[in-house]
Amino acid sequence: MSETSLADALFTPRSIALIGASDKPGVNNSRTQVYLEKHGYQGKVYPVHPTRDTVYGVKCYPSVKDIPDQVDHAFITTPAAVVPQVIRECGEANVPVATVFTSDFAESGDEGARLQEELIDAAKKGGVRLIGPNCMGVYNTDPPATIAPNSVLQLPTLNKGNLGVISHSGSLTGTFISRGQARGLGFSKIVSIGNESDISVAEVGEILVDDPKTEAILLFLETIRSGDAFAAMARRAYAAGKPIIVYKLGRSEAAQQFTASHTGAIAGTDAAIDAFFRHNGIIRVDLFETLFELPLLLLGRKPKPGKTVSVLSTTGGGGGMVVDSLGRQGIDAVGIPDAKARALQEQGAVFSNGPLIDLTFNGTNPKNTAMLLNELLAMPENDGVIMVVGSSAQFNPENAVKPFLDLAKSEKPIGAFLVPTAEESNQLLTDAGIAAFRTPEGCADAFRCCLSWQPPVPVPHAAAFDADGLTALVNALPTGTADEESARTIFDALGVPQVAAAAAADASAGLAMAESVGFPMVAKILSPDIAHKTEAGGVELNIADPDALATALSAIQERVTGYDPSATLNGFLLQRMERGLAEVLLGYRVDSLVGPTVVLGAGGVLSEIYGDVAIRIAPVSVETAREMIDEVDGLAPIRGYRSMPKGDLDALAEAIVAVSNLARLGGSRISEAEINPLLVKPEGEGVVAVDGLIVTDA
């Protein structure tokens, strides 16, 4: 085993073996060697090929084992079938890390997945750490080590810079460089992480957190692996003052993971991933270009959530687009308070005030602009400042940029939208540390990201609840969907008030215990096989007296048997009929990527139809639960809407916390739990759970 650290072996290797090397121009097997030299790699390069003597004039070895030197990093482009053997040889040669460019592994089906297993096994046994397979390589700009065949390296130079990049997509590493450099941005280190078979995004992220040359980390993600390590890395990055900015695919995914409950259907993985990012202080951009436009808005600043921005403009149309785009993101453009505006104008400032602060033709000069920008940055009425620059950005870049020169260090975020095509101004602003935007929508997306950025959410203090007792109850559940009575017991133990009810094994037992529940009453079938009881005809409402109950129970039995003759029927649940001001859905789901989540939605079919839910990583605090209540649009009526009566939001928040506490059971078998509906009564009267569902793993 080598003594080189993983970070050094990855990014500053003293020597690189190119296994599968070739000097046929333009193929992937040959380009890495060309690009390493072109971009100034100072270490040793050892081509490896079974039959060649030299590659591009450099001595070639038949195997990595034949190289008479310590190899710090192997870059592998051989056919997939031989990669495991190549890795074994790397192990024998004490190579600490290998980057596997070759594809046709797990991404390509079962056979590839098997080969990837073999690859991982070989790497583990040989003590070789792996980047990839199916990746584009690893780039360091300072000192230069471009261990990648990406044709973007045809660019004459590679900017040094402070942005670190990790990407699931290999080709996009080239796009980062191409688009970044076109804006004057530079990168510290870039890693194409490929299939993430060994070294994860989280592990490279940890290295970037420790890298003094990296000040922000940009991620292009297709999925999340190792969620816990990822979260830990993100929290450490936050603590180190290095924002993590993510573009993640999968927002449109129609096919949500199949689940028995509504919670799964309405809070699919992408919403859970959003919650995960926010929970860990990670910023997710909406537009791809925001990856490039956002960093300078965040660097050197702390999260400071806000809802208002002041927009200063040399052009009404350009400024109007920014104000409009901000408004669609929920951010208000605010002008200068009238008295302050008059005072400034008396002191000689030239502008026309309003939601858009217009410099007018006479005010468009660097001195007036700089003065106003400084005033706006000092103004408590806004949370950020945007300057919209018209034609001067194109034809007079120095003048356009001058007003910003001392503002890069402002505590408050400041950026510039350049209305014409103005690459030179864009670069000058970037060099000055000012975020520059090419489109009004990108500007608004970046300010949304910046003003909704929040620190990682601390794990809330444990509530005083009986974890052992609950675990015992949970362990007693059968695998699969628990019946309603079992679910009642669990929710009751968590501390969620349950409707008055009794379970009866059959109709006559039901009639006998009706008095203890009380009329009017609801009767429901008890069956582990029927998730949607209403659809199955398994529910009767508004049962007024014992005669009606007898009729109802036999009708239910008949309908349910017709609906699913094979369903196991465990009798009936009788419940007191309750009324609330609103019905909500309160759910818990262990997401396959990000772990336990809690979901609040408007009741009935609304949460599904409108996707109107709030989701958080569980467990949550009461404060977070209140945030969730505020986020669900359909709960507006019980938050105080027109003259409608308010619901008991305190009790609702407590119920959210209680359900989220399922996450405290550690290796709990519960994969999903859902109360639907939970009735919210008027202020001071509490909440009551009417129906519940719990799904357990084996």
Next chain:
Amino acid sequence: MSETSLADALFTPRSIALIGASDKPGVNNSRTQVYLEKHGYQGKVYPVHPTRDTVYGVKCYPSVKDIPDQVDHAFITTPAAVVPQVIRECGEANVPVATVFTSDFAESGDEGARLQEELIDAAKKGGVRLIGPNCMGVYNTDPPATIAPNSVLQLPTLNKGNLGVISHSGSLTGTFISRGQARGLGFSKIVSIGNESDISVAEVGEILVDDPKTEAILLFLETIRSGDAFAAMARRAYAAGKPIIVYKLGRSEAAQQFTASHTGAIAGTDAAIDAFFRHNGIIRVDLFETLFELPLLLLGRKPKPGKTVSVLSTTGGGGGMVVDSLGRQGIDAVGIPDAKARALQEQGAVFSNGPLIDLTFNGTNPKNTAMLLNELLAMPENDGVIMVVGSSAQFNPENAVKPFLDLAKSEKPIGAFLVPTAEESNQLLTDAGIAAFRTPEGCADAFRCCLSWQPPVPVPHAAAFDADGLTALVNALPTGTADEESARTIFDALGVPQVAAAAAADASAGLAMAESVGFPMVAKILSPDIAHKTEAGGVELNIADPDALATALSAIQERVTGYDPSATLNGFLLQRMERGLAEVLLGYRVDSLVGPTVVLGAGGVLSEIYGDVAIRIAPVSVETAREMIDEVDGLAPIRGYRSMPKGDLDALAEAIVAVSNLARLGGSRISEAEINPLLVKPEGEGVVAVDGLIVTDA
């Protein structure tokens, strides 16, 4: 009056007077003259200034009246106060059109509005047509006549091209040129329309429709004036095969026009404007850059609505972003059917099939790409084709563009997203007539626009309804909010079934007529002063018998009097209590910009909370009404959701048509009409209006 046509005077004037001319470098008064010469204007230029002898060496006249030649076009930059007098002189000199650059007219407050009135009056009296005031000027590229001081004219050349532009924002005319030319686009004619005091967007649009050099019309709009003329122009443009593409500000406008009904609050002007655009075959882009990226997707093609696109890619990450962005716009990416894919691969095509069709490294060559693009264009399973081009777009533009060269005329829309920064490829594609996209979101926005583009909606045939009788009823209404009984009469006459009901002047009359309505019953206060009856305590539900009715009527009277002691009370409305599967809101509103509209929304507070409404220009056909029903998410339950019973959608569609027919009353006094709720009963059982509201103008 001159015999020059307005089009010629605007765009190909033989002579231009620059009134307010100067040769002080860099000011607006001087630049137009410089730019006219620079960009090759071949006509005569006459500077006008009261005291100068020459301007830039050209003889200067004290007044336009002193010019010894017919002046076709005057460009005015004098101070605002003297502009009316200047226009009078233009009239005396028979100048057919004047473009007024000067600002401080209606856009700047009451005094400016007064001055603008004076200006319009002077122009009318003198027979002078006006562009502006407060505008940037008029640009023609062929033959060149850049009658504008915009600093974008510092560009060395101005591309000729086929795009016409009309913009409310003056500065954005420069942005069109700047951003358009950076993409290799060219313009035919550009007009900064300013305050639109005389010549409207519609009138310039008509000229562009007739202009053989203009093939598409781009609009940057802040508002809509002369809605009827605008609609007529758009329909003529459509008939001429010239798409109209609009970016309109105002999508975020929080402050909606105040109205007494919900219809106004939930279907604000921007939604009405959307409906207006679709109604007239106009395409509205969401992103600013789509203005530049969309035209080549539309030119030479007819609208063909669709929901699917095939995406061919050289890069998984870039292709994934496009597929994801399309999905968010409701467009599915579709692969090649399996059998077809196998057949193609057997014939030597190289690709990996799936929702993203991946060329793979080996398939990335012009021949294979061109073959696949042709196959995809011929494939009935998609409605459009997108090629995602990776690094070759940056480093091998000719190869990247080659596969497209014969595809510009394809019937099916085709475009290319260039993943890296690739300006040269972008220009080559543009030159070849292929739409090129810089961002995945822009690509998706453009395809959404293209695939939702529809021909203008024909005015539906008149239903057989008694327009004269209705007009008489409407004329009998008082000004303001009509009481519920009057509203019932109007809706009944339109053909919307009304709940069984009777109006009673007081409580004892109510008790006397209760039997004719039937129990259970609802009682409501009748008052023209109370729009929201429930809030005022003016409603009692579920009244079971005459005793309960007596109690209810006195309770209502007491509560309403407490709520608004000054309200005029006209007695009570008694209604049979009805039940439906769903409640909907059905409204009619005469929008101040686009005229009569009809609105359908989910009932209760939902349409307001979720903004879940469908809106169309009225009157509508039954087919359009069915489209509206399909658009309202909250109506999913009655469209057939899980096993829930379907509502009577035919009857609902008829009710929508009936309410929309209010638009057929011509100069109707009704500004708003709303049924809320309209109950939708099960299939075959119809709909019934329970409550209604009508607002009339004087």
